[in-house]
Amino acid sequence: MITAGIDIGSITAKAALIEDNRLLGTRLQFTGYNAQKAGKSVLEELIAQSGVQREQIALVVSTGYGRNSVDFADKAITEITCHGAGAHFIDPETRFVIDVGGQDSKVIKIDAAGKVLDFAMNDKCAAGTGRFLEVMARAMEADLDDFGEISARADNPASISSICTVFAESEVISLISKGETRENMIAGIHESVASRISAMARRVGVTDPVMMTGGVARNPGVVRALEKKLGVEIRVSAHAQLNGAIGAALLAARMQQAV
Amino acid sequence: MAENEKKHDPEKEKRKIQAVSRMKEIMTDYYIEAKGAREKGRKVAWITSGGPVEPLIAMDVIPVYPENHGAMIGASKMGAQLCEQAEEMGYSRDLCSYARADIGDAVAKTGPIGGLPEPDMLVCCNNICGTVLKWYETAARFFNVPLFILDTPFIHREFTDSARKYVLAQIYEYISFLETHCGRKMDYERMEEVGRLSVEATQLWQSVLDTCAHKPAPMTAFDAFFHLALIVTLRGTQVTVDYYRQLLDELNDRIDRGIAMVPNEKYRLLWDNLPVWYRTRWLSDKFAGHDAALVADTYTSAWSGMLPEMNGQSFLEAMSETYTKVYINISIDRMFDIVAGMIQKYDVDGMVMHSNRSCKPYSLGQYDLRQMIMDRLGVPTLIIEADMVDERNFSESQIDTRIDAFMETLKS
Numbered sequence A: 001m002i003t004a005g006i007d008i009g010s011i012t013a014k015a016a017l018i019e020d021n022r023l024l025g026t027r028l029q030f031t032g033y034n035a036q037k038a039g040k041s042v043l044e045e046l047i048a049q050s051g052v053q054r055e056q057i058a059l060v061v062s063t064g065y066g067r068n069s070v071d072f073a074d075k076a077i078t079e080i081t082c083h084g085a086g087a088h089f090i091d092p093e094t095r096f097v098i099d100v101g102g103q104d105s106k107v108i109k110i111d112a113a114g115k116v117l118d119f120a121m122n123d124k125c126a127a128g129t130g131r132f133l134e135v136m137a138r139a140m141e142a143d144l145d146d147f148g149e150i151s152a153r154a155d156n157p158a159s160i161s162s163i164c165t166v167f168a169e170s171e172v173i174s175l176i177s178k179g180e181t182r183e184n185m186i187a188g189i190h191e192s193v194a195s196r197i198s199a200m201a202r203r204v205g206v207t208d209p210v211m212m213t214g215g216v217a218r219n220p221g222v223v224r225a226l227e228k229k230l231g232v233e234i235r236v237s238a239h240a241q242l243n244g245a246i247g248a249a250l251l252a253a254r255m256q257q258a259v
Numbered sequence B: 001m002a003e004n005e006k007k008h009d010p011e012k013e014k015r016k017i018q019a020v021s022r023m024k025e026i027m028t029d030y031y032i033e034a035k036g037a038r039e040k041g042r043k044v045a046w047i048t049s050g051g052p053v054e055p056l057i058a059m060d061v062i063p064v065y066p067e068n069h070g071a072m073i074g075a076s077k078m079g080a081q082l083c084e085q086a087e088e089m090g091y092s093r094d095l096c097s098y099a100r101a102d103i104g105d106a107v108a109k110t111g112p113i114g115g116l117p118e119p120d121m122l123v124c125c126n127n128i129c130g131t132v133l134k135w136y137e138t139a140a141r142f143f144n145v146p147l148f149i150l151d152t153p154f155i156h157r158e159f160t161d162s163a164r165k166y167v168l169a170q171i172y173e174y175i176s177f178l179e180t181h182c183g184r185k186m187d188y189e190r191m192e193e194v195g196r197l198s199v200e201a202t203q204l205w206q207s208v209l210d211t212c213a214h215k216p217a218p219m220t221a222f223d224a225f226f227h228l229a230l231i232v233t234l235r236g237t238q239v240t241v242d243y244y245r246q247l248l249d250e251l252n253d254r255i256d257r258g259i260a261m262v263p264n265e266k267y268r269l270l271w272d273n274l275p276v277w278y279r280t281r282w283l284s285d286k287f288a289g290h291d292a293a294l295v296a297d298t299y300t301s302a303w304s305g306m307l308p309e310m311n312g313q314s315f316l317e318a319m320s321e322t323y324t325k326v327y328i329n330i331s332i333d334r335m336f337d338i339v340a341g342m343i344q345k346y347d348v349d350g351m352v353m354h355s356n357r358s359c360k361p362y363s364l365g366q367y368d369l370r371q372m373i374m375d376r377l378g379v380p381t382l383i384i385e386a387d388m389v390d391e392r393n394f395s396e397s398q399i400d401t402r403i404d405a406f407m408e409t410l411k412s
């Protein structure tokens, strides 16, 4: 049996196919302004690339902020539940998920079966999200993809005290004019993101082992800063951005089996 | 498709509470009377929601509640606009939105009833918060009227004897304040009669809320938010007693006939903090879509929690304790005891806390309280962030996701 999961995030749309508890294929593309269209096309492309037929897909579950706009999905499930299931599938030892995406971040505590025990979300504010990093990269005229590597060379991370993205940006600009090194500034930015996320994680209570997912998990600078703040080792998911879609496809399979 | 889609519900009409129309009548009459008070030579006092209203009724002064008015502004979705008015005057956006909306409306008079009737005097009790002190001081300057402040000490552990004496002394000062500004002596017999009616109404209100212990619940907290208005504004009057008796009869009848407010009630939730006045319908549909009923809340029960322990005291004496012990004037440990009691009484599956940007005394400590509830009672608890009146602090898609995710964990 094949099932599909579609995760419509604010920046990227993801899809995953699962066959008999095995990952068949995944796809990621930009969401654009039309979430409904993005959901349709990401699945179509994935179908084409995996060589399966649409009719073979028994059930589709949508998730992410655009989950309710995927009108052909059989069910919409929140990203919280899907991330729990996805992380459990990728690494069954996982008991805590930190997901940092473009516009939001969330922490999820799960049990040995991947079931959600508690969660917290930050989606009111850009601080502690990928968006914050993007704004800072622009202020520094740097490429976000290099952030992790550059920050590894910092000797004394700058302190960015503002939580607010707008204020932090002007803080960075004044650090630039003071001649602070890029390495230290970027490391400081990572620490700022990490402290925001670790505060949220502590509210729920971190349980080892911790898995990190979402686009920001690809930035080793943030991962290192978070490990330091939380005092735990963080396992970065091999499918960082696809975790929600994979979880959705798994939950679809479970639903199908239940019928 | 999405499970939280609104279900088409032709049965909805049948489930409406009939007493609602009577309630609207009473509130309309009340506001008409208050607005016409000047011409009839009657005095109007503005009073805080947790303030002792009974002496006003006994002195034939019409009590007016800016907070109730604030709720009305919120429910009419005029909150943001009037808050902005106050912000233009220089008030901070961090100030409670009841205060901002009322201050805005006192000047602009563009709210749902075109401005509250102007006060002849102000009565402020700080058992609910410190905001009201400054708010009422501003109002006293703006309207140039006398202000009485009743200071109720915060209860960390016990209500001490010195606290009792301290508050009681002020209650007598309060009476002389009223006597001075009404130009007439207090009739203590009438005072006790008003007290008796107040106690009776409070007991009835508790019974009304208690009907939700029944499964399925004949009403939800969203109904309680509406029916609350009388126990806040007019406790101590016969009309309130009569109304709650009528409502109680209707709810008992619903229980007998098996009428539930949420048709397929499966999950029973407890709500904490003030309502989100401009989104009660949306939230109510949202939870009902998950077969969840908010069967109780800490907010509307705060007024039944004001039931005095008479122990042979006069009503005035009992008032000292009653008004000091209100829900948000007590420590988190005492709050926990109350919440734990409610969880048991109403057999609750989960708790939803509204972290209210406006009401700091109510929202401060919610994260600790949540932890205590989850650790000691194992009851899943969700926090949603919003504001009771200022809709600029409400994000639908965020709250939607939180509620869906919470309900998914409850169901799994």
Ligand code: SF4
Residues within 6 Å of the ligand: B067, B096, B097, B098, B099, B128, B129, B130, B131, B132, B358, B359, B360, B361, B362
């Ligand atoms: S701060 Fe809270 S208690 Fe005080 S007036 Fe505002 S809503 Fe009421």
